[in-house]
Amino acid sequence: MASACSHGGIYSVDHRLVRVDCSSSVNPLGAPKKAITVIKNGASSLAPLYPDPECRDLKKSLARHLETDISRITVGNGAVEIIHWFAQAFAKRRVVIPAPTFCEYELASQRAGAHVMFVPLAPDFSLGASTVIDAAKGADAVFLCNPNNPTGLLATGEIKKIIKNADSSTRILLDECFIELADGTTDTLVKMAPDHDNLVVLRSLTKSHGLAGLRLGYSVSSPEVTEKLSAFRVPWNVNGLAQAAGVAAISDRAHLTKTVRFVKKEKTFLYNKIKKMRSFAPLASDANYFLVKLNGRNSTEFRDALLIKSGVLVRDCSTFTGMGSQHVRIAVKTHRENLILQKALERMDDGKAS
Ligand SMILES: Cc1ncc(COP(=O)(O)O)c(C=O)c1O
Numbered sequence: 001m002a003s004a005c006s007h008g009g010i011y012s013v014d015h016r017l018v019r020v021d022c023s024s025s026v027n028p029l030g031a032p033k034k035a036i037t038v039i040k041n042g043a044s045s046l047a048p049l050y051p052d053p054e055c056r057d058l059k060k061s062l063a064r065h066l067e068t069d070i071s072r073i074t075v076g077n078g079a080v081e082i083i084h085w086f087a088q089a090f091a092k093r094r095v096v097i098p099a100p101t102f103c104e105y106e107l108a109s110q111r112a113g114a115h116v117m118f119v120p121l122a123p124d125f126s127l128g129a130s131t132v133i134d135a136a137k138g139a140d141a142v143f144l145c146n147p148n149n150p151t152g153l154l155a156t157g158e159i160k161k162i163i164k165n166a167d168s169s170t171r172i173l174l175d176e177c178f179i180e181l182a183d184g185t186t187d188t189l190v191k192m193a194p195d196h197d198n199l200v201v202l203r204s205l206t207k208s209h210g211l212a213g214l215r216l217g218y219s220v221s222s223p224e225v226t227e228k229l230s231a232f233r234v235p236w237n238v239n240g241l242a243q244a245a246g247v248a249a250i251s252d253r254a255h256l257t258k259t260v261r262f263v264k265k266e267k268t269f270l271y272n273k274i275k276k277m278r279s280f281a282p283l284a285s286d287a288n289y290f291l292v293k294l295n296g297r298n299s300t301e302f303r304d305a306l307l308i309k310s311g312v313l314v315r316d317c318s319t320f321t322g323m324g325s326q327h328v329r330i331a332v333k334t335h336r337e338n339l340i341l342q343k344a345l346e347r348m349d350d351g352k353a354s
Contacts, residue, residue, distance in 0.1 A: 005103035006319035008329070013304075019311030020340050025149075025289040025331040027181065027210035029262060032255035034248040035211065042244050051240035058238070061247045062218055066190055071223040074230050077237045079177050079204040079217030080104050085232040086141070086200055086219075087112040090171040095141040098127055099322035100150060102175065105143035106321065114140060120322055125151040125283075125291075129161035136166050145175040146189075147182050150317050150329040152285025156187040163189070163196055171225070174201050177217070180208035180256060181263055181288040190220050197222040200229070207288075208256060209249040214242040263288045266332045273342045274330075277349040282330075289331040291317065299325050302348075310344035 006012065008023030030036075055075040063070045076082040087095075087108035095109045099118040106116050119135050121127055127148070136142045144162065147154045163172055179188050180203075190201045200221040206212040216238065219229065249255075267290065274282040274292060281293040292314075294302050303316040315329035332338065 004319075005107040007103075008313070008315040010313065013307060013313060017307050017311060018313045020333065020337045021313050022331045022333055022337070022341055023313045023315040023329070024212065025178065025181075025287070025329075026207045026212050027259050028266070028288070028331075028333045028337075029210070029255070029259050031210035031245070032249050032252035034252045034255075035209065035245040038244045038248040039214075039241050042241055046240035046244060049240055051236050051238060051243055053235050053237075055238050055243050058218075058243045058246045061250045065250050066220060068190065068193070068220055069223075072193065072220050072226055074219050074221075074226050074233070075238050075243075076217045076219070076233075077239075077242075078206055078215040079175070079202050079219075081215075081237065082200075082202055082217055082219045082229060083173065083175075084108045084111070085229045086171070086173050086202075087114070088232050089228045090141045092140050094139045095143065096132060096135045096139045097143045098132060098145075098148075100125075100317070100320035101143070101145045102149045103320065105145075105173070105175075109141070109143075118321060121148075121151070125153055127153075127155035127158045129158040129165070132158075132162050133165045136162070136170050138167075139170050141171045141173065142166060143173050143175070145177075146187065147178050147285070147287040149178065149287075150289070150291060150315065150320055150323070150327070151283070152178075152287035152290050152329075154182060154187055154286040156189070159189065160192070163192055163199055166198065168198050171198050171200065172196075174199060176201055177204040177207055178287050178289075179203075181260060183264065183286045193220045193222070197225065200225060205246050205249055208259075209246075211242065211245055211249060214239070214245055216242045216246050263332050266335060266338055269335075270330070270332060270338050270342065274345060277345060279349045280345065289315075289329050291327045291329055294326050294328065297326070299328050303328060306344060306348060310340070310347065312341050312344045314341075 091114035318325040
């Protein structure tokens, strides 16, 4: 039987309690204005129409943006849909997954009938290429996440080594869904896809462009692999508003640039504030979220206590395979929301709200 896979977000708890959601790591500045305008203007014209099942305009925009060919792009109802296509297409017998990481890789592989072999990250959560390369020998697929969720760490050098050294028959899903909000946005390995027919690079507009509610993800791979992935697509899988909003969002590069600068500043602010608290140890991260170690407290109990006392929701990381029960993950939000989180954590630190 496939394992459960838990996510954060306000519906992971009693959503009426949530005042500030620091559990979902989406763009703190929201969707670009251009995308919102397109959604508003398109409501009456696009809602009654069947969308383009091939997402042609969106693929054209993505191809231009990524400097690649349309035949290499597939578009999903969120990146998560493509993870499941990938597993259905390639995860037959055995897959390799460094842990802890995003749980959908495990769930999708198990649903496809594959055995999951976890490769534990080092105690500092770094990824070692050689152990993954060894484990991947004879495997159908490897799932990699850069920056990783929940750790927020980039491992671009090690991932390059894995891609270069893995058997060509082993498919690699490289999840870059958070890379556009990371400190090292130039770390993307999309450019490696044309030279590695076994590589699928996965991206999403839900986090970086604040379109989580519309659901929009895409991948870049060889035309042959793209066709294999698309074979699992249901007709009209991406709705018309999402397609139009995606085109508008990609064209607004200034919004992303502004977000990356903003996230960096706010992450430093929050990290430094939390570092001063006795009960918590923030961990360095390259992403728009970071882990906080709770000194001696259980993460599920802590999440619930913080939510009830302050209306602030953090991600309990105990549901990540290999993570233990002493970490929560915090997403960087607007400054006002970050201040609410800071005060709420300070009250927990003083013991006033424990
Ligand atoms: C690493 C990672 N990849 C993919 C996804 C799913 O993205 P989407 O919202 O585009 O389906 C998530 C969602 O949390 C994620 O954390």
